[in-house]
Amino acid sequence: MVHDIDLKDAKFSRPETAGFERLIDGIASAHPSDEDRIAHGAALLDSFYQSFEQEAARERRHSTKP
Secondary structure, X not given: OHHHHHHOOOOOXXXXXXXXHXXXXXXXXXXXXXXXXXXXXXXXXXXXXXXXXXXXXXXXXXXXXX
């Protein structure tokens, strides 16, 4: 996602990229200092990452069932 946002080439074409980009834009515009961006962004990005972890865990559970 970061690659696609930085290079604007949609190489990986993840469906979440647009939402991720909006989240980053929102953090940057709402918090002018780097310290505030890091503090607020870290919590949001941790939660965003957690949603991917939960999805991966569900997929692992479903793929191991007979």
